[in-house]
Amino acid sequence: MKKITIIAAAAFILAACCSQSKYDGPVYLNPNAPVEERVEDALARMTMEEKVGMTTAQSKFSSRGVPRLGIPEVWHTDGPHGIRPEVLWDEWDQAGWTNDSCTAFPALVNLAATWDKEMSLLYGRSIGEEARYRKKDILLGPGINICRTPLNGRNFEYMGEDPFLAGQMVVPYVKGVQENGVAACVKHYAVNNQEFQRTQSNSVLDDRTLYEIYLPAFKAAVVEGGAWAIMGSYNLYNGQFNCHNKKLLCDILKGEWGFDGVVVSDWGGCRVSEEAILNGLDIEMGTWTNGLRGAASDSYRNYHMADPYLKGLREGKYTTKELDDKVRRILRVIFRTSMRPEPNYGRFVCPEHYQAARDIAAAGVVLLKNENNTLPLDVPQGGKIVLVGENAVKKLVVGGGSSNLKTAYEVNPLEGLQAAYEGVAEVVWERGYVGDVGTSYNLVDTGQDLSDDRSPKQLIAAAVAAAKDADYVIFIGGLNKSKHQDNESTDRFDTFLPYDQQDVIEALAEVAEKLVVVNISGSPVSMPWADKADAIVQGWYGGTESGNALADVLTGKVNPSGRLPFSIPFKYEDGPIKTERQYPGIKEEGDQFWQTYYDEGVYVGYRWYDSKGVPVQFPFGHGLSYSTFEYSDAKVSKASMKADGSVKVSVDIKNTGSCDGAEVVQLYIADPVASVDRPSKELKGFEKIWLKAGEKKTVTFEVAADALSFYDMETSGWKAEAGEFQALIGSSSGDIRTSVSFELK
Numbered sequence: 001m002k003k004i005t006i007i008a009a010a011a012f013i014l015a016a017c018c019s020q021s022k023y024d025g026p027v028y029l030n031p032n033a034p035v036e037e038r039v040e041d042a043l044a045r046m047t048m049e050e051k052v053g054m055t056t057a058q059s060k061f062s063s064r065g066v067p068r069l070g071i072p073e074v075w076h077t078d079g080p081h082g083i084r085p086e087v088l089w090d091e092w093d094q095a096g097w098t099n100d101s102c103t104a105f106p107a108l109v110n111l112a113a114t115w116d117k118e119m120s121l122l123y124g125r126s127i128g129e130e131a132r133y134r135k136k137d138i139l140l141g142p143g144i145n146i147c148r149t150p151l152n153g154r155n156f157e158y159m160g161e162d163p164f165l166a167g168q169m170v171v172p173y174v175k176g177v178q179e180n181g182v183a184a185c186v187k188h189y190a191v192n193n194q195e196f197q198r199t200q201s202n203s204v205l206d207d208r209t210l211y212e213i214y215l216p217a218f219k220a221a222v223v224e225g226g227a228w229a230i231m232g233s234y235n236l237y238n239g240q241f242n243c244h245n246k247k248l249l250c251d252i253l254k255g256e257w258g259f260d261g262v263v264v265s266d267w268g269g270c271r272v273s274e275e276a277i278l279n280g281l282d283i284e285m286g287t288w289t290n291g292l293r294g295a296a297s298d299s300y301r302n303y304h305m306a307d308p309y310l311k312g313l314r315e316g317k318y319t320t321k322e323l324d325d326k327v328r329r330i331l332r333v334i335f336r337t338s339m340r341p342e343p344n345y346g347r348f349v350c351p352e353h354y355q356a357a358r359d360i361a362a363a364g365v366v367l368l369k370n371e372n373n374t375l376p377l378d379v380p381q382g383g384k385i386v387l388v389g390e391n392a393v394k395k396l397v398v399g400g401g402s403s404n405l406k407t408a409y410e411v412n413p414l415e416g417l418q419a420a421y422e423g424v425a426e427v428v429w430e431r432g433y434v435g436d437v438g439t440s441y442n443l444v445d446t447g448q449d450l451s452d453d454r455s456p457k458q459l460i461a462a463a464v465a466a467a468k469d470a471d472y473v474i475f476i477g478g479l480n481k482s483k484h485q486d487n488e489s490t491d492r493f494d495t496f497l498p499y500d501q502q503d504v505i506e507a508l509a510e511v512a513e514k515l516v517v518v519n520i521s522g523s524p525v526s527m528p529w530a531d532k533a534d535a536i537v538q539g540w541y542g543g544t545e546s547g548n549a550l551a552d553v554l555t556g557k558v559n560p561s562g563r564l565p566f567s568i569p570f571k572y573e574d575g576p577i578k579t580e581r582q583y584p585g586i587k588e589e590g591d592q593f594w595q596t597y598y599d600e601g602v603y604v605g606y607r608w609y610d611s612k613g614v615p616v617q618f619p620f621g622h623g624l625s626y627s628t629f630e631y632s633d634a635k636v637s638k639a640s641m642k643a644d645g646s647v648k649v650s651v652d653i654k655n656t657g658s659c660d661g662a663e664v665v666q667l668y669i670a671d672p673v674a675s676v677d678r679p680s681k682e683l684k685g686f687e688k689i690w691l692k693a694g695e696k697k698t699v700t701f702e703v704a705a706d707a708l709s710f711y712d713m714e715t716s717g718w719k720a721e722a723g724e725f726q727a728l729i730g731s732s733s734g735d736i737r738t739s740v741s742f743e744l745k
């Protein structure tokens, strides 16, 4: 017995020595030490100057580390759809590297249109691997601002009009990115719902609207997704700039939600030193070197949290309390990213990423109309397909603003369909109209020459002539991320197609045997020409594999399963925004800023159209399949529930079509009797299910009080009132198939 004890003791001592000897350096350099211990150890070793240094940019896309301690600088990168090409140290223009052509993943609105959380996880993992491979620590995305107006120039970078959909879809993306040791920086926090005067516009809204519509997706990203970074937006909320907005950053984000990561300013979004220091901004990034506009060299010292901060600290205007909190957060991100325990190296432009881009893009394509089963295409051997429209050939990855990308290749719809029908049918292209012949952004160039000096009349005549003997005519138009379309810093002026595309569609409708219209856009486009088309498809900026993804759906290789993440109104005026003060806002005499009043409150998107009985062209959540689905036997697990309980709502879904397909079963909650005015229905659950032809499955939703609650202004908290609730189940907000009721005790 004695002998065994001695051996055991010796083994223990040896192990202890080994483990001790392995990391006898400082704790902060020990990758396996708890993050918080590493943070405190590093903080204690830093001088005040080093701490202040970490809180501001040192170049266009990097903020300082601590060279003396071997703590690396932090590399930030755009964007939500792919890793931006390397730019010059202090310029927007690209640096001309030859190894930074990335995979361009679909626009986030395309991801939202998949209504598929698995696709979102795949997206986050793939883009996170690309960021890691490019040695980036903070990915400046995803963007999740609510589509309050169809005119917003950045709807294409966001996830639609509903906070629940955006919240469910952002969480897997954040987790996927951060699995790679890269921080997702969710943006633009918050109520940044227009580009017009984005740095001078104050969003004015009540707390109920803020908490019910504009915060839930950010809360989900932080509380469920565990986001390590948040980007403050350019605009103001209730009179304070959002990059240092006390209520949004300190009270809600860091207070109520317990956010432990970093708040990064939008580039040049930090405007007031004292507020930045005291109201929760952690890293000030910039545009040009004085944070705002062109200035003397080495002006990074001029940043609001650079020399002015040091001066204030030395004069005793500030204690190091806020400074230490900022640096703790920055160190935490560094120990989770560049100095993380298990180094990994990601992957870049690999076949798996291209396949992911193609699968995600295809899964988000929305079949809006399909009269007489025009689609999928059924082209005879030796047949002819005529494509008409600039978006059949225009490369759409370049442009749009900071989400602009340089890719090794981009497959456009013409190429995608020609590949799909090689050896079977002739696929020809006619211009139809001339839109935007620009091909460059920040020196990233598509290499295309889209110039064409024919007149609109000539262009239409040529398209009509080619269409006459075609088996199918496919018009491929829409928007193109140029100014005043889907484009950062500019909004649209209306929701109709630009460049007189309607004339082309109408001319084609006169001669086409079968006319398919594909609208490629990132925002809702009104379609007064809808009855002229046999089939209508909502396509998106699908990234590198966009053309193949569209071809996959049109040919039937992929059964369309996308659903609209926003409503498509007949016309803009049908929507909830009726006055200038609502949009684009008003600037009173002597007022320093524009004021945008969210007078519509919670009545955004389908909440407005459904509650006010306003018909729309295509409703939120709408999308057809090549199959059909039957809903039956809706049930609720019990007739009533307690406030701390829940009920299970189930429904049977049968694929009554002739091919395998997916249905997005949507659950909306209605509160028919409430003490406040509430939307007639609100999305509180969805599930995308795949069913073989003839197969039936049961879908079950668990409904708890949070799905029944509204934000009560009286008590400044969430409230679910006792009484009857209805669970409306359907294929879109405008296609409720069945419902069940239950009571909240």
Ligand code: GLC
Pocket (backbone or CB within 6 Å): 078, 079, 140, 187, 266, 267, 402
């Ligand atoms: C831009 C955008 C933001 C982007 C940043 C860096 O102004 O608003 O989304 O990440 O600056 O390019």
